[in-house]
Amino acid sequence: MGTAISLDLADDLPTARLRELTGDVFAWLREVDARFSTYRADSEVCRFDRGEVPLSEASGDLRTVLERCADLWGATDGFFDAYATGRLDPSGYVKGWAAQVASDRLVAAGAPNHCLNAGGDVRVRGHSASGRPWRVGVRHPWDESSACLVLTGTDLAVATSGVYERGHHVLDPRRGVPAVGLRSVTVVGPDLGVADAYATAAVAMGAAGIGWLDRLPGHLHAVITDDARCLHSPRLPLLPD
Incomplete structure (x- = not known):
């Protein structure tokens, strides 16, 4: 999936x-990567985007992702846009969604205590x-060797979208230019795919994303601005100093 993924299973199992x-x-x-990678010409998402796979023949997973991306487009007033680059790229939802599905399957399989970290999108359950x-450490946007915040909890979906690795690569879909103003956005909620999309949308909004996050029901956030201010929800589950 183009990133490092780690899994910590904490249950006392054989x-x-x-x-x-x-x-x-x-x-x-790996299945998700094969289906949704925008870097593989033979992936289903690329073949669908080229018109080689009609919607009626698309996999259930692809149809699910397309439906949810459409819902998220509406929920974010268009700032989460899987077509922002001019081609289909649902990556801002897929990585979190894939990790959430994996976590749900672990719970169903009798492993309710685990931490799955998919390139900074983290789902923790239990202890x-x-x-x-x-x-859960949130990477410092100017120092890759340290964390700017540490969250703690037993049931958290923590998604971070930032511009510290690839520069201002998230597009403002309304203007078609890279969004500026927010260096890093972390969203905490019940579902990692949704949190992932909301974090991406907030970055795309720029400074206006701060107010949007403040009004977002059922989710908490932490924002690092381009001018190094750190703003976060009062109830964010931070580890005490």
Whole structure:
């Protein structure tokens, strides 16, 4: 999926079962990569975008993602736009969605205590092996070796969208130019795919994204602006200093 992915299973299960669960998670993520990668000409999403796969013949996963991206376009007033670059690219939703599905499957399979980190989009459930709530670090946007915030909890979906690695690459879909104003946006909510899309949308809004996040029901956030201000929801589950 073009990023590093790690999985921490904290349940006291037989080694063979842990290996089986791990294999299932990474097999699913490889399947998602094969289907949705915009860098692979033979992926289903690229073939669909070229008109080679009609909607009636698309996989259930692709139809689900297209429907949810359409819903998110409406929920974000068009700032989450899978066609912002002029071609279909649902990556701003897919990575979080794939990790959320993997986490849900782990819970259903009897592994309710885990942490799945897909390139900074993190889904934690239950407790770590120490019995304590999980800790999720939010990368410092100017220092890749440190965290600017650390969140803690037992059921968190934490998605971060930032411009610190690829520059201002998120487009403002209304103007068709790279959005500026926000260096990093972290959204915390119940579903990682939705949180991922909301974080992307807020970056696309620029400075206006701060007010939009403040009004967003059911979600918390942390924002680092281009001029190094850190703003966050009062109830954000931060680890005490």
